[in-house]
Amino acid sequence: MTRGQRPAASAWERRHTAALAVPVALLLVWLVLYPNLLVLAESVREDGRLTLAHYADFFSTRAELAALWASVWTSLASVALAALIGVPLAMFFHSFDFPGRRIFGALAALPVLLPPLVGVIAFLFLVGESGILTRGVQLALGLETAPWRLTGAPAILFVHAYTMYVYFYLFTLAGLARMDAGITEAAASLGAGRWRILRTVTLPLLTPSLTAAALLVFMTSMASFSAPYVFGGGFRVLTTQIYTSKMSGALSLAMVETVMLASASLVALWFLRRYEEAREYVVVGKGVAPARHRVRSPSVRALLAAAGAGWVLLLLLPHLTLVLISFVADGGWTTQLLPERYSLENYRGLLRDPRLFAPILNSLQMAALATAANLVFCFVAAYLVVRRSFRGRAWLAVLLVLPWALPGTVIAIGLATTFSANQPWAGRFVLVGTFWILPLAYFIRNIPLVAQAAISAFRRFDPTLEEAAASLGAGWMTTMRRVALPLVTPGLAAGGLLAFVTALGEFVASIILYTPRSRPISIEILAQLRAFDFGGAAALGVVLALLMAIVFVIGGRFVRQGVGTSGG
Amino acid sequence: MSLELRGLRKRFGEVVAVRDFTLELEPGELMTLLGPSGCGKTTALRLIAGFETPDAGRVVFRGTDVTARSPQKRGFGMVFQSYALFPHLSVFENVAFGLKAQRKEASELGRLVEGALVRVDLLGYVDRRVQELSGGQQQRVALARALAIEPPLLLLDEPLSNLDASLRERTRTELRSLLKGLGITALYVTHDQEEAFDLSDRVAVMNDGELRQVGTPEELYDHPHDVFVAGFVGRANLLTGLLESPHGGELRVRLVGDALWPVDPEGTSGLGPGQAVQVVVRPEDLELVPEGHHASELVGVVSERVFRGARIAYHVKLADGTVVEVEANRRSDARGGRIAVRPRSHARAHVYPAAE
Numbered sequence: 001m002t003r004g005q006r007p008a009a010s011a012w013e014r015r016h017t018a019a020l021a022v023p024v025a026l027l028l029v030w031l032v033l034y035p036n037l038l039v040l041a042e043s044v045r046e047d048g049r050l051t052l053a054h055y056a057d058f059f060s061t062r063a064e065l066a067a068l069w070a071s072v073w074t075s076l077a078s079v080a081l082a083a084l085i086g087v088p089l090a091m092f093f094h095s096f097d098f099p100g101r102r103i104f105g106a107l108a109a110l111p112v113l114l115p116p117l118v119g120v121i122a123f124l125f126l127v128g129e130s131g132i133l134t135r136g137v138q139l140a141l142g143l144e145t146a147p148w149r150l151t152g153a154p155a156i157l158f159v160h161a162y163t164m165y166v167y168f169y170l171f172t173l174a175g176l177a178r179m180d181a182g183i184t185e186a187a188a189s190l191g192a193g194r195w196r197i198l199r200t201v202t203l204p205l206l207t208p209s210l211t212a213a214a215l216l217v218f219m220t221s222m223a224s225f226s227a228p229y230v231f232g233g234g235f236r237v238l239t240t241q242i243y244t245s246k247m248s249g250a251l252s253l254a255m256v257e258t259v260m261l262a263s264a265s266l267v268a269l270w271f272l273r274r275y276e277e278a279r280e281y282v283v284v285g286k287g288v289a290p291a292r293h294r295v296r297s298p299s300v301r302a303l304l305a306a307a308g309a310g311w312v313l314l315l316l317l318p319h320l321t322l323v324l325i326s327f328v329a330d331g332g333w334t335t336q337l338l339p340e341r342y343s344l345e346n347y348r349g350l351l352r353d354p355r356l357f358a359p360i361l362n363s364l365q366m367a368a369l370a371t372a373a374n375l376v377f378c379f380v381a382a383y384l385v386v387r388r389s390f391r392g393r394a395w396l397a398v399l400l401v402l403p404w405a406l407p408g409t410v411i412a413i414g415l416a417t418t419f420s421a422n423q424p425w426a427g428r429f430v431l432v433g434t435f436w437i438l439p440l441a442y443f444i445r446n447i448p449l450v451a452q453a454a455i456s457a458f459r460r461f462d463p464t465l466e467e468a469a470a471s472l473g474a475g476w477m478t479t480m481r482r483v484a485l486p487l488v489t490p491g492l493a494a495g496g497l498l499a500f501v502t503a504l505g506e507f508v509a510s511i512i513l514y515t516p517r518s519r520p521i522s523i524e525i526l527a528q529l530r531a532f533d534f535g536g537a538a539a540l541g542v543v544l545a546l547l548m549a550i551v552f553v554i555g556g557r558f559v560r561q562g563v564g565t566s567g568g
Numbered sequence: 569m570s571l572e573l574r575g576l577r578k579r580f581g582e583v584v585a586v587r588d589f590t591l592e593l594e595p596g597e598l599m600t601l602l603g604p605s606g607c608g609k610t611t612a613l614r615l616i617a618g619f620e621t622p623d624a625g626r627v628v629f630r631g632t633d634v635t636a637r638s639p640q641k642r643g644f645g646m647v648f649q650s651y652a653l654f655p656h657l658s659v660f661e662n663v664a665f666g667l668k669a670q671r672k673e674a675s676e677l678g679r680l681v682e683g684a685l686v687r688v689d690l691l692g693y694v695d696r697r698v699q700e701l702s703g704g705q706q707q708r709v710a711l712a713r714a715l716a717i718e719p720p721l722l723l724l725d726e727p728l729s730n731l732d733a734s735l736r737e738r739t740r741t742e743l744r745s746l747l748k749g750l751g752i753t754a755l756y757v758t759h760d761q762e763e764a765f766d767l768s769d770r771v772a773v774m775n776d777g778e779l780r781q782v783g784t785p786e787e788l789y790d791h792p793h794d795v796f797v798a799g800f801v802g803r804a805n806l807l808t809g810l811l812e813s814p815h816g817g818e819l820r821v822r823l824v825g826d827a828l829w830p831v832d833p834e835g836t837s838g839l840g841p842g843q844a845v846q847v848v849v850r851p852e853d854l855e856l857v858p859e860g861h862h863a864s865e866l867v868g869v870v871s872e873r874v875f876r877g878a879r880i881a882y883h884v885k886l887a888d889g890t891v892v893e894v895e896a897n898r899r900s901d902a903r904g905g906r907i908a909v910r911p912r913s914h915a916r917a918h919v920y921p922a923a924e
Binding site for chain 1: 617618619621636638639640641643644645646648650652653654655656665666669670713714717723
């Protein structure tokens with residue numbers, strides 16, 4: 001009856017497992033572990049000798065320490081601010097039932113899907129020096145100059161809070177949904193008032209969800225590059241400091257900075273995993289559906305609906321601004337509050353100018369390549385992790401999540417280090433400067449996402465189905481093709497879609513690794529911004545968002561159908 | 569000999585799931601592996617199917633050692649407890665799965681699938697999705713799928729345990745006549761003794777990873793080899809006693825209160841007078857009589873009366889607190905007061921050496 005572990009696999013099964021596991025493990029070690037080890041090695045080496053001199057440099061340079069400190073404190077502040085927006089928002093949508101609750105509740109989670117760079121330029125158009133809101137305040141108060149400048153730490157925190165609240169929002173919603181309504185009802189029956197229940201029952205029970213969200217925001221914020229890069233100015237955090245060091249040729253220093261950033265992220269990952277293990281004991285109750293406060297009075301309902309809608313619109317305002325600006329032709333907006341002339345010129349330009357259109361094709365092509373590789377690789381890797389037992393399986397699983405924990409900047413520096421030399425015997429080839437480096441980076445960055453999707457897809461279906469196929473005489477390949485593949489396809493495809501969309505808008509690794517001939521959309525957006533062609537940048541941003549939406553709609557339908565065929 | 573299992577052994581970590589497992593199946597025989605949950609019967613079945621590899625022992629089929637063969641090369645059909653129907657395939661495609669793996673021609677494929685579905689009376693459901701079927705129908709698709717490949721041996725892992733009681737009873741007689749009609753050799757795993765008796769030519773009782781007794785249902789019921797088999801196959805009273813041989817004649821057992829009961833001579837070799845033994849006697853082999861100070865009487869008080877339809881079970885509490893179950897027909901009506909329990913005229917108690 002004991003089925004979980006199979007200590008004595010048969011000879012054919014062992015051989016077969018090895019034939020699959022060895023290539024998968026080698027690839028992971030080569031692409032995920034090895035580049036980071038090379039970075040570590042480079043950080044303690046000078047002219048072929050071991051030295052800690054670079055670390056001494058780092059810790060004795062004021063600017064370096066300032067960047068490290070800036071990364072840490074802005075991340076902590078981002079956690080606080082994101083919680084301040086996300087938790088009340090979730091409680092609001094959880095507690096009250098009013099018209100439009102579902103749609104606005106879903107919209108509130110939108111910012112997490114948009115590529116960070118697009119979000120960042122959206123803020124620029126709304127509250128940047130010449131943004132709509134900034135002009136509005138300036139006009140209203142009759143000021144000579146803009147009332148504020150969107151630079152430095154406050155700007156970064158503003159953007160972080162505005163985009164990362166989603167983690168708190170979603171985790172709180174999930175936590176509340178898991179919570180047994182009976183518990184709060186019990187507290188109420190014991191005479192506790194609303195605030196007392198919130199303080200003494202709800203929040204303590206939400207602690208695990210909130211902690212997980214906090215760690216995620218911390219990691220995301222540590223890894224954040226777009227906001228500090230666009231708004232930071234003289235204010236540097238580790239990610240932008242790494243970029244600057246790399247571009248200015250201070251390679252050893254860049255290595256040390258990368259090691260520092262990677263270590264901080266890994267520590268956060270360690271805490272997160274520990275917390276998730278502990279969390280399993282906390283989930284209690286059978287999940288009686290929570291009673292949502294159904295508001296009867298029509299006027300209060302309208303008020304709540306308006307509040308919910310207003311709140312969400314406020315959160316989506318930057319993105320709406322982006323759409324608006326994309327319709328503003330060059331010179332169509334000078335000093336007025338809102339642009340006066342709108343046209344499709346920017347979009348026409350995209351189609352007409354091959355220089356602008358090429359990046360869209362590049363991104364589609366590179367994202368498609370990376371995602372195809374992700375699908376094949378992660379299918380095999382997930383099969384191994386879920387269905388086979390072998391020595392080192394736990395390590396394989398760790399390598400599969402590692403790229404998720406490492407900031408894009410760290411991965412990019414690792415690849416730039418590893419694949420800029422031609423030493424085939426050491427697994428190093430010159431890929432930097434070629435087309436292949438970015439698809440490779442996208443592939444690595446998205447391994448965790450697709451692998452996780454594939455792993456949960458494999459966990460969801462009964463392994464006896466594979467045994468049934470074998471008992472009917474089907475060999476391993478036939479079983480995979482005719483049973484496993486159709487059954488994991490919905491989950492795998494969902495992961496693949498998300499990976500494709502992420503790769504489409506990837507910026508952080510791209511900016512370190514791209515080659516001008518095959519530059520992706522994000523780099524072109526930045527170039528437009530640099531050339532003060534805001535309309536062009538906005539149009540590209542909108543096209544990117546639209547491409548993602550199309551992928552989601554088409555893909556979502558396909559995935560749902562797939563789920564339909566294998567449901568049961 | 570169709571299937572021979574020679575000294576199979578399988579360990580999972582600290583737990584030995586199957587040990588010294590030796591069993592032989594005649595061609596066309598319907599054998600059941602019966603035992604409580606966790607006794608290793610499913611592991612034994614999976615060792616035969618090839619999903620597990622034994623730590624020791626051999627699986628021999630028609631004279632060929634198949635221990636090292638992968639499941640798909642053994643070609644044994646298997647019906648799973650969960651049915652394991654492919655949810656993304658229709659009824660037809662499920663049944664055709666094994667035939668396609670055998671690369672059958674399309675025309676032949678259709679004919680064989682239809683044949684398999686006719687056998688289980690599901691021909692009208694060819695194009696249905698398997699989720700649309702009831703539990704009983706799904707079970708029959710699983711059977712049709714396993715039979716379609718015309719396996720030389722069919723393995724069934726508690727295939728009826730997910731059906732409700734009345735359907736289960738009906739299905740097992742149908743299953744027996746179907747399998748007997750096909751003349752297929754089959755090994756069936758269950759924890760349900762009634763099911764085992766209804767279905768099988770022979771039953772192999774397992775406990776704690778070990779085979780305890782193999783025999784026809786009658787053999788098991790009338791002559792259980794040990795206390796476990798006696799208790800697991802049918803209802804049984806378990807008492808303790810001391811063997812005697814009054815006047816040097818046949819063995820008898822002295823129970824509490826000095827009652828002397830006759831003993832089934834089978835299985836008493838090695839046992840002699842003066843030996844402490846465990847005594848097993850079935851409720852229907854006992855009867856209730858008014859206290860009469862007879863040598864074979866156990867005296868007690870009726871503590872419970874359980875209605876079982878045609879019969880009534882009385883729980884009689886003896887002086888030392890032991891409770892003995894007696895099954896009587898409905899007319900007898902004992903209530904309260906002291907009463908005597910004694911074996912019916914031809915009944916014999918089974919005795920086993922007392923556990924140390």
